[in-house]
Amino acid sequence: MSDTPENAPETEASEATPAPAVDHAHDAPTAPNYDDLNTPMIALVGFLSAIVTFICIIGLQAAYLQYSTTHEAAKRDVRLGAVESILSAQKAKLNNGYTWVNKETKTIGMPIDQAMKVVAQQYESN
Template identity: 35%
Template sequence: MARYDDLNTNMIAYATVLSIVVLVIVLQGTQALTYSMVNYEDARKENRSSDTPGQLKSEQIATLNGYKKGQVLDEASATPGAVKDVLMIPIDEAKKLVIQEYSKK
């Protein structure tokens, strides 16, 4: 009589192992699919060379990396709309100057 109340441990172990294998396969498939989608999207973005935001960003970076003379509004002046000439330096040089200035304090 007790034989009918016992759990079928062989079937439980088989179902557990099978569930683990299926779960690992699904997780690996999802990871591979996600990786493939990310690589595809990155390649698609790189191939769009006529991308306006990309051109703007490269122009801005070129602006930050060069020396030039520019005009900005003079906030200290009493005359409204007054401008002053400033020398713009590369961003790396500006960082070095700021670090030197604050290291002296």
């Protein structure tokens, strides 16, 4: 019999100190597996995201154009209404009849139609 560890009697192995249990799962972080990336899916999600972003931008531009067109038209209508009311007030003032412009110089204001008739009569008589 040889004294090699392979042929050692079992009594000696049982007397030896047992090796502590080692948990290899928490010793070192595992290396990343680069095969885990799903490249086609990432490309598809990126492409779809770009399309959705483009559609949102176009939609927002269309909504702004519609809003600004409506808002500008409303502002123009208000301005035209204000101009028409001012013009009608001026016409009413001019056609309202005889008014004093300046009492000291005895200057009067008269409707334009009558003023034109007076001027025409003066030129006819001369």
